[in-house]
Amino acid sequence: MRIGVAGVGRIGAFHAATLRDLDFVDEVVLADAMPGAAQRVAGELGVAHVESVEALLDSGIDGFVIATATPAHAPLLRAGVAAGVPTFCEKPVAGTLQESIDLVELENATDVPIHIGFQRRFDAGYRRAQEAVRSGELGFVHTIRANTSDQSPPHASYIPTSGGIFRDCNVHDFDILRFVTGREVATVYATGANKGADFFTEAGDVDTGAAVLTLDDGTMVLVGSTRYNGGGHDVRMEVCGSDGTIGVGYDDSLALRSAEDGVSWPAGPQKWSFMERFLPAYRAELTAFADVASRAVPSPCTVADALQAFRTAEACELSRREGRVVSMSEIPDVPAVPATPHDASV
Numbered sequence: 001m002r003i004g005v006a007g008v009g010r011i012g013a014f015h016a017a018t019l020r021d022l023d024f025v026d027e028v029v030l031a032d033a034m035p036g037a038a039q040r041v042a043g044e045l046g047v048a049h050v051e052s053v054e055a056l057l058d059s060g061i062d063g064f065v066i067a068t069a070t071p072a073h074a075p076l077l078r079a080g081v082a083a084g085v086p087t088f089c090e091k092p093v094a095g096t097l098q099e100s101i102d103l104v105e106l107e108n109a110t111d112v113p114i115h116i117g118f119q120r121r122f123d124a125g126y127r128r129a130q131e132a133v134r135s136g137e138l139g140f141v142h143t144i145r146a147n148t149s150d151q152s153p154p155h156a157s158y159i160p161t162s163g164g165i166f167r168d169c170n171v172h173d174f175d176i177l178r179f180v181t182g183r184e185v186a187t188v189y190a191t192g193a194n195k196g197a198d199f200f201t202e203a204g205d206v207d208t209g210a211a212v213l214t215l216d217d218g219t220m221v222l223v224g225s226t227r228y229n230g231g232g233h234d235v236r237m238e239v240c241g242s243d244g245t246i247g248v249g250y251d252d253s254l255a256l257r258s259a260e261d262g263v264s265w266p267a268g269p270q271k272w273s274f275m276e277r278f279l280p281a282y283r284a285e286l287t288a289f290a291d292v293a294s295r296a297v298p299s300p301c302t303v304a305d306a307l308q309a310f311r312t313a314e315a316c317e318l319s320r321r322e323g324r325v326v327s328m329s330e331i332p333d334v335p336a337v338p339a340t341p342h343d344a345s346v
């Protein structure tokens with residue numbers, strides 16, 4: 001397959017390197033809006049490049065990977081679908097809630113495959129947690145703790161267009177929460193603080209966030225995030241039930257040190273970035289995209305899924321701004337499909 005990648009920043013260059021090494025990929029072609037960027041990264045990786053995303057879509061690619069800054073996701077997803085090219089788009093699916101809703105309508109109206117990049121769905125630990133919930137081995141689940149902590153902030157220019165910590169970072173937790181539990185969020189209360197660089201406050205953002213979510217079956221969820229986790233990159237989930245508790249991300253690389261005497265676990269070395277933490281998951285999701293692109297399997301993460309994670313992030317931002325509990329019913333969603341006369345009779 002010939003795969004085009006738009007955006008060659010942190011994740012775009014990383015995806016391009018991963019794709020280059022996958023068996024099903026014959027050629028990787030890069031494009032970026034910043035003059036010279038695609039050529040530079042293509043030279044480093046030994047792959048091809050073209051001068052623009054338009055040229056990329058015209059160049060006969062079998063799959064289109066969008067890894068640009070978030071505001072470009074929606075227009076490029078539309079361009080990919082208009083060109084009839086199966087499209088993979090990084091999270092969050094769009095920069096705004098309305099764009100995300102509009103993209104669900106696009107997804108419903110096209111048969112061009114679309115796959116959104118929530119790689120935790122391909123992580124072995126989260127899959128095991130999903131199985132533990134589904135099989136009933138945990139009994140009834142009452143509490144979940146989830147966190148996404150980056151070791152250090154991204155470059156300052158990333159923050160103003162990122163959408164804020166809940167849409168950019170915790171959106172991963174909101175998606176995987178639905179994946180693991182099969183439940184929807186009912187209410188949220190969120191807050192945040194900025195004790196690090198001033199560019200977070202200047203962008204209306206925070207560098208550390210916390211939220212309490214209640215799921216539609218009454219499960220309590222405590223969510224945290226920070227851009228300053230000195231101990232390392234730390235992504236975890238604990239699922240606590242009446243018959244057992246399971247933890248995702250608890251291995252020797254866990255980014256903390258025990259305060260107890262004589263405890264040497266976790267032995268390290270810790271991971272420092274999302275690339276190290278999720279390399280096998282990124283590989284698996286891009287391999288899955290090949291099957292999605294060849295229409296062998298349905299999308300493992302649709303725009304409709306991505307919208308629900310985005311709505312939770314939107315509710316957290318509203319809650320943080322207004323300092324109150326927000327019900328998910330306050331957050332716009334795709335219009336409900338009217339019941340047909342047949343549906344109404346049953």
Ligand SMILES: NC(=O)c1ccc[n+]([C@@H]2O[C@H](COP(=O)([O-])OP(=O)(O)OC[C@H]3O[C@@H](n4cnc5c(N)ncnc54)[C@H](O)[C@@H]3O)[C@@H](O)[C@H]2O)c1
Nearest residue numbers: 007008009010011012032033034067068069070072090091
């Ligand atoms: N799944 C994950 O774990 C993960 C991790 C990091 C980033 N991301 C997502 O990936 C996206 C990119 O993040 P990043 O950290 O690589 O950002 P980045 O700032 O390092 O790179 C973004 C790149 O996009 C390019 N770009 C911007 N607008 C463009 C356009 N219209 N056409 C072509 N190129 C364009 C920029 O020139 C830049 O090279 C973000 O949406 C982010 O949320 C996902």
